[in-house]
Amino acid sequence: MRYESRLRVAAPARTVWELLADPGGWPGWTPTVTAAEVKGPGPVGGFGTGSAVTLTQPGRRPTTYTVDAFEPGRRFRWSRTAAGVRQWADHVVRPEGADRCEVVLTFAMEGPVGALLGRLGAGTVRRMVDTEGASLKARAEDTAART
Template structure:
């Protein structure tokens, strides 16, 4: 199961990246995250970030890809399920705006089945997580 969405943000890419990459601040601007534990570290490959979401147990993800100012991805593997989430800020040529691309996937022997069962919730959460930094970055830029 894989779901991707993107949202145009009328704010500079650097401002959008600042919002998105401050994962400890996510509970302040998205209702899909209630707490984030980073162990005091910023985003770096190998950093473990534990995300708490409404109705779910805290989930640790390890940052496996980081392109500062542009992209980070984190992932985890447990119980036959590999989950990953990719977060990308793409500048739009000829403007001071950008797009945010978010992708969430569940893979593996159990991941596909769990992904299909939770597909509606996953889509709703990923869509909310794409529109929430848009609102915050546009307010800050405006």
């Protein structure tokens, strides 16, 4: 199962990146995350390749992901593997001029169990990814309008 959401944001890529690359701040702008804890060793405020990020989402147990790809200002991906399921999420910011950008959010579940869970939970995954994207867009555009 793989789901990708693309959206255009009327805010500078830097503004969007600063929000996205601060998972500890996510509970302040998206209802899909109620708590987040980041543990180094990343280079940017303790966030980067090798960082462990524990997310608590509504109705779910805390889940820890490890950042396995990090391109400052542009992209990060985190993943986890448990009980035959590999989950990963990619977060990409692409500038489109001085004050616009595209955001691409991708979530996937792989492996034999992942395929089954993906079919069962596809609707929930889509809603959560879409809500995260819409919340990010709203916060970034509001932040850009105030500066």
